[in-house]
Amino acid sequence: MEMPEVIPICYCGNPAKLNMSWSNDNPGRRFFGCKKFGNGFQKPCRFFSWFDPPLTPHARVVLLGLMKKVKTLENARKRERRTWCLVVVIVTVLLFLKL
Numbered sequence: 001m002e003m004p005e006v007i008p009i010c011y012c013g014n015p016a017k018l019n020m021s022w023s024n025d026n027p028g029r030r031f032f033g034c035k036k037f038g039n040g041f042q043k044p045c046r047f048f049s050w051f052d053p054p055l056t057p058h059a060r061v062v063l064l065g066l067m068k069k070v071k072t073l074e075n076a077r078k079r080e081r082r083t084w085c086l087v088v089v090i091v092t093v094l095l096f097l098k099l
């Protein structure tokens with residue numbers, strides 16, 4: 001991730017932190033927010049500023065499609081791993097019963 005040239009200062013007076021949005025409206029779009037955000041001990045301010053330009057409707061559709069594909073593949077891999085674990089357990093039990 002390249003560093004932005006100008007880092008805005010949030011309402012607390014700290015340099016803002018660059019985050020990435022994963023909302024359906026702005027997938028992958030980066031924004032500046034309070035660096036205390038996500039830190040349970042400190043209360044973040046409401047500073048918010050987009051870093052990336054808005055996504056074109058086409059880019060949004062493409063990105064959402066890709067994200068969906070990644071999710072599907074991840075789920076398939078998880079299922080596959082579960083199946084293999086089950087096979088190993090069954091084979092182990094069968095071997096154990098034969099002895």
Ligand SMILES: [Zn+2]
Nearest residue numbers: 010012034045
């Ligand atoms: Zn702040």
